[in-house]
Amino acid sequence: MITNPWLNGLVFGAVLVTVLMTLVALITWFERKFAGRIQSRMGPTIVGPFGLFQPLADAVKAMQKESIIPRNADKFLFRLAPPLTIAFALGTAAVIPFAPGLLGSDLDIGVLYALAFSGLLAFPTWVAGWASNNKYALLGGMRMVAQGISYEIPMVLAALVPVVLAGSLSMGEIVKAQVQGGWFIATPVGLVACLLFLTTALAEGNRIPFDIPEAESELVAGPTTEYNAIGWSIFAASEYAHSVVTSGIAATLFLGGWDGWWRLPPVLWMALKTTVVFLLITWVRWSLLRLRSDQLMALCWKYLVPGALLLVLVAGIQVSVRG
Amino acid sequence: MAVSVERVPTEVVVPTKAFVPDPYLDLDTYEADADLMTLSLGPQHPSTHGVFRVVLYLDGEIIVKAVPHCGYLHRGVEKLCEKLSYSNITPILDKNDYVSPMLNEQAANMAFEKLMGIEVPLRARYLRTLIAELQRIASHLLWLGTFAMDLGGALGGGTSVFMFCFRERELILDLFEELTGCRFHYNTHHVGGNRHDIPPQWPAMVHQALDTIEARLDAYLSMLEHPIFIDRTKGVGTIDAQLALELGLSGPLLRASGVDHDLRRDAPYGVYDLLDVKVAVDGGGDCYARYKVRLAEIRESIRLSRLLVDNVPAGPLSATKPLNMVTQFKATTGQVYVGVETPRGELGTWLIASKDKPTSPYRFKIRPPSLHAAAAVPYVFPGHTLSDAIAILGSLDPIMGEVDR
Numbered sequence: 001m002i003t004n005p006w007l008n009g010l011v012f013g014a015v016l017v018t019v020l021m022t023l024v025a026l027i028t029w030f031e032r033k034f035a036g037r038i039q040s041r042m043g044p045t046i047v048g049p050f051g052l053f054q055p056l057a058d059a060v061k062a063m064q065k066e067s068i069i070p071r072n073a074d075k076f077l078f079r080l081a082p083p084l085t086i087a088f089a090l091g092t093a094a095v096i097p098f099a100p101g102l103l104g105s106d107l108d109i110g111v112l113y114a115l116a117f118s119g120l121l122a123f124p125t126w127v128a129g130w131a132s133n134n135k136y137a138l139l140g141g142m143r144m145v146a147q148g149i150s151y152e153i154p155m156v157l158a159a160l161v162p163v164v165l166a167g168s169l170s171m172g173e174i175v176k177a178q179v180q181g182g183w184f185i186a187t188p189v190g191l192v193a194c195l196l197f198l199t200t201a202l203a204e205g206n207r208i209p210f211d212i213p214e215a216e217s218e219l220v221a222g223p224t225t226e227y228n229a230i231g232w233s234i235f236a237a238s239e240y241a242h243s244v245v246t247s248g249i250a251a252t253l254f255l256g257g258w259d260g261w262w263r264l265p266p267v268l269w270m271a272l273k274t275t276v277v278f279l280l281i282t283w284v285r286w287s288l289l290r291l292r293s294d295q296l297m298a299l300c301w302k303y304l305v306p307g308a309l310l311l312v313l314v315a316g317i318q319v320s321v322r323g
Numbered sequence: 324m325a326v327s328v329e330r331v332p333t334e335v336v337v338p339t340k341a342f343v344p345d346p347y348l349d350l351d352t353y354e355a356d357a358d359l360m361t362l363s364l365g366p367q368h369p370s371t372h373g374v375f376r377v378v379l380y381l382d383g384e385i386i387v388k389a390v391p392h393c394g395y396l397h398r399g400v401e402k403l404c405e406k407l408s409y410s411n412i413t414p415i416l417d418k419n420d421y422v423s424p425m426l427n428e429q430a431a432n433m434a435f436e437k438l439m440g441i442e443v444p445l446r447a448r449y450l451r452t453l454i455a456e457l458q459r460i461a462s463h464l465l466w467l468g469t470f471a472m473d474l475g476g477a478l479g480g481g482t483s484v485f486m487f488c489f490r491e492r493e494l495i496l497d498l499f500e501e502l503t504g505c506r507f508h509y510n511t512h513h514v515g516g517n518r519h520d521i522p523p524q525w526p527a528m529v530h531q532a533l534d535t536i537e538a539r540l541d542a543y544l545s546m547l548e549h550p551i552f553i554d555r556t557k558g559v560g561t562i563d564a565q566l567a568l569e570l571g572l573s574g575p576l577l578r579a580s581g582v583d584h585d586l587r588r589d590a591p592y593g594v595y596d597l598l599d600v601k602v603a604v605d606g607g608g609d610c611y612a613r614y615k616v617r618l619a620e621i622r623e624s625i626r627l628s629r630l631l632v633d634n635v636p637a638g639p640l641s642a643t644k645p646l647n648m649v650t651q652f653k654a655t656t657g658q659v660y661v662g663v664e665t666p667r668g669e670l671g672t673w674l675i676a677s678k679d680k681p682t683s684p685y686r687f688k689i690r691p692p693s694l695h696a697a698a699a700v701p702y703v704f705p706g707h708t709l710s711d712a713i714a715i716l717g718s719l720d721p722i723m724g725e726v727d728r
Contacts, residue, residue, distance in 0.1 A: 039486040135362050139384065139709070208479035209551055216477040217370040218713045286483055289475035289551045292710045293384065 009105065017090055024240045025055035030275075031240075031282050038286045058233070065229035070133055073226065077131035082227070082234035084124035089241040092117040095171050096248045099258045099266035103172065110171035111163055114249050115156050118204060121242060122148025125206070125213065128235070129223035140222025143293055144213035147203055150300045151210075155200035157308035161193035162253045164315045175257035183256035189315050194254035196308055198280065201246040203296070206239060207281060209288040212296055247277035359387060362709075366395045370473050370713045373723030377700055379712065386712055389704035391697055396727035404687040409435050409514055409652040412687075417508040419689065420725040422465050423666050425458040425499075428512040430663040433592060434672040435514045437659045439652060445594070446638040447516035452593035453631040454499070454511075455663075456624040457529070460536065461495035462666035463621045464488045466720050470614070471547060473717035474555050480546065487543040494532040501525055514652050516641025529632045533625050540621065556610035560703045560715035563608055570702070571695040574668025575620060576719065579613040581606035586664035598627060610718040620666075653681040667720060668692025691725040 029044065029052055036043025044051030069078055095110035097103040107113050122144050129141020162184050163169055166177035184190030203210035214222040221227075224235045251257060251273035258266030291299070365376035374395035380388040400419060404412045416431050417424035429451055436443060443451075468488030475481020496506045503511040503519045511518050562572070567580035577584055585602040587595045603619030605612040643651070654676035662671045671690030679685070696719040703719075704712050 035483075039483050040490060041486065135360060139362075208476060211476060211479065212710075214476075215710070217473045217475075217481070218710050220369060285479055287546060288480040288549075289471065289547075289555065290479065290481070290710075291551055292555060292708060294708065295554055 016093055020090055020093055024237055024244055027244055027278060028055045028240055034282050035286045062230050062233035067229040067231060070226050072133045074131040077127050081124045081128035082231045086234050086238040088117055088120045089238040089245060092245045096252055097172050097175055097257055098270050106170055106172045109169045111159055111169050115159055119152045125223045132226035134226050136219040137223050137225045140213045140219045144223060147212060147296060150297060151200045151203040154196060154304040154308040155204060157312055158193045158197035158200060159253060160312050161189060161315045164319055171252055175252060178256040179259045185254045189318060190254055193311055197250055205242045205246055208285045209291050210296060211290060212293045243281055244278060247274045250277050375723055384708045386704045386707055389701050391700040393697060393726050396723045400728040401687050401689060405684055408682045413512055414510040418724055419728060420665060420722050422722050423458045423462040424508060425454050426663055426665040426670060429455060430661060430670045430672045432512040432514055434659055434661040434674050437661055438654045438657055438674050438676055441515045441642050443516055444639045444642055445636050447640050448594050449631060449635045450517050453628060456628045457495050457498060459624045459666045460621055461492045463617045464492040466617060470717040473713050484543055484546055491536045491539055494535060498529055498532055501528060515643030520640050526632045533628055537625050555714055556614060559610045559711050561608045562699060562703055566702060570699050573692050575613055575616045576696055578604050579616045580608040586662050586669055610714050613718045650682055655681045689728055693721040693725040697721040697726050
């Protein structure tokens with residue numbers, strides 16, 4: 001092992017980003033295939049075996065295109081938004097334990113860090129919407145801010161349940177508690193908290209039924225309306241990266257992380273669980289319609305926040321009764 | 324699907340000045356310090372169903388005023404038709420309401436026949452009614468798909484419904500291809516009858532396609548009929564009966580506003596007088612009511628098509644010979660109006676013949692139902708959010724080829 005923490009972080013970060021981006025490419029292919037099957041069509045079939053290299057072809061195509069910046073756009077912010085988005089999306093992954101000891105940094109406040117970083121995602125989206133100098137983009141950015149801030153609260157509260165159950169904010173400790181005491185999803189409180197977390201993750205990740213900021217049929221493409229070429233691709237990739245990372249967090253917090261009962265390596269267990277959660281998100285995406293933004297807010301403040309508070313209370317009682 | 328299909332006796336509503344949000348609102352009188360955003364929705368927008376443009380004045384996300392602009396697809400069809408001979412007009416009209424071309428053809432040719440006093444043989448009338456009903460199914464399926472996409476986005480559940488609807492619509496297009504050789508611009512009606520006779524295997528194909536559609540309709544409606552869809556459509560974009568009549572709405576829009584009116588039953592043409600058309604009426608007046616009415620119409624059309632395809636009588640298919648000679652059809656005097664119930668409402672054709680040029684109409688006026696639907700925009704948009712505006716526009720279903728002509 002490398003002893004210098006800075007070098008360690010750098011190497012691990014590089015490896016993590018490479019692996020994650022490959023995973024993201026794979027998962028876009030997976031989603032397109034899955035969506036194709038839902039809609040009784042084939043999905044990508046041409047590039048590579050089973051169309052597996054389609055994401056690669058798309059990325060190359062996007063890189064070859066000319067990057068156009070609108071004349072009246074704020075050019076600095078316009079260029080800044082895509083890298084920020086992908087940075088926040090991938091940065092969240094630093095605290096996810098992929099196997100015992102295999103994680104970027106086992107922070108004492110890992111859960112807090114992950115949620116804070118994933119919550120930051122609303123910020124570059126708003127920057128993109130503002131900098132584009134486009135009304136659709138502006139409306140989309142505003143919607144993203146409103147939605148991101150609102151849904152942050154039930155998301156944190158839902159993530160608080162495993163924290164209370166495990167008695168630690170560290171992701172590694174939470175997994176260890178599940179290895180010893182069973183996965184949290186197997187308990188009623190954990191199951192409800194998991195569903196709540198996934199619901200809010202859909203809203204945070206800007207996915208149907210909560211993809212109100214993007215809302216293709218209303219706002220053309222929301223904050224990314226004016227983006228094209230590689231800038232747009234980075235946005236698209238970061239959306240997927242965010243979904244994958246959120247799935248990973250959900251798998252860690254509720255599904256026991258790398259824990260498994262069969263002789264598969266822990267990394268594979270983690271990958272499997274992440275994929276299952278992602279599949280669920282994808283399934284929801286390709287079968288539901290979109291809510292309206294005021295309905296979305298009503299859902300959050302009237303039902304999810306009180307429900308989440310109640311859930312934390314129940315989890316607290318459960319822990320204190322057991323001692 | 325509890326849409327009442329029995330005729331509800333509605334009292335005749337006398338159109339007076341209905342209470343509606345003022346579409347000609349003077350924005351200077353609107354709260355002086357409100358920060359209004361002008362948003363030009365369209366003509367290049369994914370959900371305006373063609374090249375429709377609405378200038379929206381937004382207060383936050385609430386629409387204060389909506390000003391529709393049409394004409395981006397104006398091709399001068401009416402003027403063009405005045406230069407063409409009666410037999411050459413039909414293929415031009417296919418491109419008007421490009422979602423239900425069969426009914427455009429039928430409307431014009433019925434007007435020509437009425438003008439010239441030509442009696443259409445019974446077989447042709449049966450066939451025309453049958454393909455009109457099939458076209459209605461196809462058109463409503465396309466509407467359902469695009470409506471779901473308006474609500475659900477291009478990358479999501481809405482698209483799934485869209486794909487399913489197009490898959491089923493494809494079956495109808497296959498039927499038309501078998502019958503006429505074309506999938507879309509058929510040119511199968513001509514003055515006095517129809518051009519293409521029913522192929523021997525066709526009735527069986529029709530039955531098979533209808534069975535498939537009916538079975539699958541329930542399957543993919545389960546994807547739509549859930550709380551999100553109902554939240555998005557119920558109480559959104561309400562048009563009351565009075566406003567609907569004042570605007571001249573017709574078809575499903577009028578029936579969804581609680582006015583029991585259907586040309587197929589009230590002014591029958593083709594063989595509708597031999598059929599018992601059950602008209603779906605819903606008093607809701609909102610997007611959900613329009614959805615329910617159209618859904619009930621799909622089912623009714625399936626029922627009628629089954630009846631019709633089994634009972635097509637033998638006999639000649641045309642009263643005239645389709646020679647396509649420019650001088651074949653002549654009318655020197657008179658003017659007629661013929662209304663046809665298309666999937667979007669009453670498609671009227673008004674003709675004037677003149678002695679100066681007997682082979683083509685002197686004046687050819689089309690009354691498109693979509694134009695009146697688009698005219699409802701400034702009355703129903705204000706007070707709703709941008710998201711609702713898209714849902715309302717989707718439920719009004721204006722076809723721009725027909726609005727602009």
